[in-house]
Amino acid sequence: MARDSYHHGNLRQALVNSTVRLIEEKGPQGFTLAEAARAVGVSAAAPYRHFTGRDELLEEIARQGFDEFADRLEAALKLGRTPLSAFLGMGQAYLGFAAERRGYYTAMFESGISIAGNAALAQAADRARGTLVRAAETLLQRIPEGRRPPASMAADHIWALSHGVVELFSRGKPGGRSPISPSDMLESGTLIYLRGLGVITE
Structure with a gap:
């Protein structure tokens, strides 16, 4: 150029x-x-x-990535016709972002940068997580209050599951040879988790 x-x-x-x-x-x-x-x-x-250096450049890439990531999660949340469909849609948005924005995703999760050390980056990351937490709060209303787990814990569990599916089944890793697609893997895993919590009873 x-x-x-x-x-x-x-x-x-x-x-x-x-x-x-x-x-x-x-x-x-x-x-x-x-x-x-x-x-x-x-x-x-x-x-x-x-x-100032390489790390600051990586932090800016991660910040932009988390901003777009949060936008996609928020869009999926709004599109859901029910709390459950919104939650499942956010999982698919997670997979879509990881597949389509690989460089950003890698900077966000695999570059070793400190999110806490950059206020703008931390704010962007918190917005993405906050969207998952809000979706979980709505979904967990189906569980009686005395048995209801913290929404932040459920959100983090689903985040960890989503990240694991990306790492093992979406990026040419050994699990990529699974006959089950990453999309189906994440959705079935999420449904099993939610049934275990009592969110889904049928």
């Missing part, structure tokens, strides 16, 4: 975009800032006008 393409405040986002592609190709630890700069046609020193 031509150097003059980034003379109007676009360099920061251009570096993010180029780094996302590098993460997809080489993993979160397999690239340098100099490579990201070279990919957009600027000097190796240019990224330091926008980022």
Whole structure:
């Protein structure tokens, strides 16, 4: 790309975009800032006008990823005709994001950055988790109050299940040879979990 393409405040986002592609190709630890700069046609020193270093660039990618991730979860929540269909739809949105935005997903969950150390990143991550918690709160209303588990715990269980399906069945890992699709794997696992809690009784 031509150097003059980034003379109007676009360099920061251009570096993010180029780094996302590098993460997809080489993993979160397999690239340098100099490579990201070279990919957009600027000097190796240019990224330091926008980022203090590699970790800050990864944090910005993760922040943008969590923002989009939260948007997708919120959209799935609104589309659900029932609390259960909304909850299941959010699981499918999780899988869709992981498949379609691999570089962002990897930066969010596999780059080793500290979410707590970056306020904007932490806020974006909390928004995504908060959407799952709200959905779980609505769904768990079916359980009598004295037996109702914390919504945050149920949300985290489903998050962990979703992440496990992505890692084992959606990314060429050994479990990827399963005859059951990642989508069906996640939905069936979620339904088994919810039946165990007593949310589903039929």
